[in-house]
Amino acid sequence: MHSQAQEAPSLSVLIALSALAVLPVNMFVPSLPSIARDFDVEFAVVNVAIAGYAVATALTHLIAGALSDRFGRKPLALIAMVIFVAASIGCSLAVDIRMFLLCRLLQGVVIAGYAVSLASIRDTSDERAVASRIGYVSSAWAVAPMIGPVLGGMLDSRFGWRANFIAFALLGIAGLYLVAFHLPETNRHPSKSVVLQFRGYGELLRSRRFCAHALCMSLASGTLYVFLGGAPLVAAQRGDTSGMALGFYMGLVPAGFIIGSYVVGQAGSRRSSSEFIFAGRILTCGGLLIGLGLVFAGVTHPLAFFGPCVSIGLGNGLTMPAANARVLSLHPGLAGTASGLAAALTVIGAGIVAFVSGLVIDASNARVAVLGAMLTTSLLSLAAAAFIAQAEKTDGGGQT
Numbered sequence: 020m021h022s023q024a025q026e027a028p029s030l031s032v033l034i035a036l037s038a039l040a041v042l043p044v045n046m047f048v049p050s051l052p053s054i055a056r057d058f059d060v061e062f063a064v065v066n067v068a069i070a071g072y073a074v075a076t077a078l079t080h081l082i083a084g085a086l087s088d089r090f091g092r093k094p095l096a097l098i099a100m101v102i103f104v105a106a107s108i109g110c111s112l113a114v115d116i117r118m119f120l121l122c123r124l125l126q127g128v129v130i131a132g133y134a135v136s137l138a139s140i141r142d143t144s145d146e147r148a149v150a151s152r153i154g155y156v157s158s159a160w161a162v163a164p165m166i167g168p169v170l171g172g173m174l175d176s177r178f179g180w181r182a183n184f185i186a187f188a189l190l191g192i193a194g195l196y197l198v199a200f201h202l203p204e205t206n207r208h209p210s211k212s213v214v215l216q217f218r219g220y221g222e223l224l225r226s227r228r229f230c231a232h233a234l235c236m237s238l239a240s241g242t243l244y245v246f247l248g249g250a251p252l253v254a255a256q257r258g259d260t261s262g263m264a265l266g267f268y269m270g271l272v273p274a275g276f277i278i279g280s281y282v283v284g285q286a287g288s289r290r291s292s293s294e295f296i297f298a299g300r301i302l303t304c305g306g307l308l309i310g311l312g313l314v315f316a317g318v319t320h321p322l323a324f325f326g327p328c329v330s331i332g333l334g335n336g337l338t339m340p341a342a343n344a345r346v347l348s349l350h351p352g353l354a355g356t357a358s359g360l361a362a363a364l365t366v367i368g369a370g371i372v373a374f375v376s377g378l379v380i381d382a383s384n385a386r387v388a389v390l391g392a393m394l395t396t397s398l399l400s401l402a403a404a405a406f407i408a409q410a411e412k413t414d415g416g417g418q419t
Contacts, residue, residue: 026203027143028136030155036096036132036202038159039194043103043126043187044072046167050180057180058116065116068123075127077366083131084138084359085216088352091206092135092142096198099131104191111184126187132194134362135202138355141347142205150295150344151287154280157340161276161332210352219356229349231406232342233361235296237368238400239335239342242303242393244373246272246331249380249389253324256385268325272332279336292341293404293411299337300401306330307394314387324386331393338404345407372396 048069055065079099087095102125109122140152174182210216223229247269254265283295310327346361347354376392 026205028139028202028205030152032197032201033136033139033152033156034159035197036194037136037156038163039190040130040133040136041159042163042167042190043129044076044167045069045164046171046187047175047180047183048168049172050175050183053175053180054119058119060116067120071120071124072127073366073370075124076130077363079128079130080134080359080362080366082359083128083134084355084357084362085219086213087131087135087138087206087355088219089210089213089216091204091209092139092355093198093202093204095131096135096202097195099128099135100191100195100198103129104188104195107184107187107191111181111188129191129194132198134355134359137343137347137358139202139205141344141354141358142207146292146344146348147288147290149287149347150292150341151284153340153344154283154285154287157280157336157343158277158284161273161280161336165270165273206355208352216353216356219350219353220360223350223353223357223360226349228407228410229346229357229361231403231410232296232346232349233364234368235300235400235403235407236339236342236361236365238372238396238403239300239303239338240365240369241372241376242331242396242400243272243335244369245376245380245389245392245396246328248373248377249385249392250325250328252380252382252385253389254321255382257319257321264321268321271325271329275329275332276336277332279333279338280340281336283337283340287341287344291411292345293408295337295341296345297401297404297408299334299339299341300397300404301334302337303330303334303397304394304401306334307390307397310390311387311394314390324390327390328393331397334397338400 051062051065051068054068055062058065083095083099106122106125106128110119110126113119113122136156137153140149140156144152170186171183174186250269251265254268279299287295306327307330309330310324313323313327343358343361346357350357376389376396380388380392
């Protein structure tokens with residue numbers, strides 16, 4: 020049990036920290052050609068700033084939660100923000116590609132702000148309140164990537180690519196202020212040893228429920244990754260979809276995620292996490308089945324593909340906050356460790372799904388193959404959700 024008298028962080032602060040954690044992922048993407056040109060390197064070399072950053076965030080997820088269980092939420096967030104500010108300044112001043120990429124990888128530590136936000140919510144809320152608050156915080160993960168490239172493109176066109184990283188540094192300073200003065204320490208019972216805390220990974224990986232939740236989230240995120248990689252190929256297959264139209268259609272999916280997360284925020288205190296998880300998987304599978312049905316019926320309008328794909332965003336918006344909330348509650352004393360490990364496994368699993376799907380999808384079969392791959396991963400995540408629901412019903416919420 021967690022004392023409800025304990026001071027809880029402001030939801031607006033947690034949302035801001037979560038948005039800052041995800042904004043650097045793609046805000047500077049419009050600047051990639053300019054960076055390649057400025058450093059006189061191939062575009063593929065600069066693209067390491069995207070792939071390498073993903074690896075850095077996965078590693079940060081893996082250790083940040085455990086460290087916050089040992090040393091506290093606030094110290095970890097402060098250190099992460101300081102490193103992020105320094106790395107952002109380093110990127111803005113970089114004189115060669117090596118310095119730029121090194122500083123870019125160090126920027127990945129900012130993801131600790133999200134791990135700390137989730138753990139702080141768990142420290143100060145009961146389980147159903149956790150799902151509700153995480154629902155609101157998760158909305159930042161959809162909104163920030165939607166507006167990030169627009170802001171980054173504007174900064175690049177007006178001031179050059181380095182302006183993006185100056186903006187990151189300023190945002191990091193704002194984050195540092197929020198952590199220092201508006202984020203109370205919520206971990207009142209830190210663990211005794213880092214070694215003992217990292218042993219918690221073994222305990223979590225031996226938990227069937229933890230693994231089922233992590234698998235469900237990996238497959239749900241993998242479905243989204245398949246969409247993000249495959250949607251441009253579907254548009255190319257048609258040949259008559261403009262870049263602006265494609266951007267609009269693809270934006271429908273994160274919009275769906277915002278709606279789903281908002282529903283969890285509103286109703287999370289009245290429904291169990293397993294209900295949201297299962298409902299999200301059913302919704303996604305149903306939408307993708309409709310999409311395949313429209314393909315085989317010969318309907319070729321872009322909305323016949325992109326419309327049903329909105330169910331990916333809606334379903335993930337229901338599933339991810341609820342699954343994260345349950346992961347945080349499965350093993351008391353390992354909230355941060357569980358959050359970090361689940362996040363790392365989700366990123367790794369989704370990356371594997373995207374890689375495997377890339378082996379079978381090409382421009383000639385894009386529409387059917389993308390929908391088929393997404394439906395396959397969604398059905399597998401539905402199976403994991405069914406296991407979770409059955410375990411909850413059978414064991415009555417025990418930690419197994």
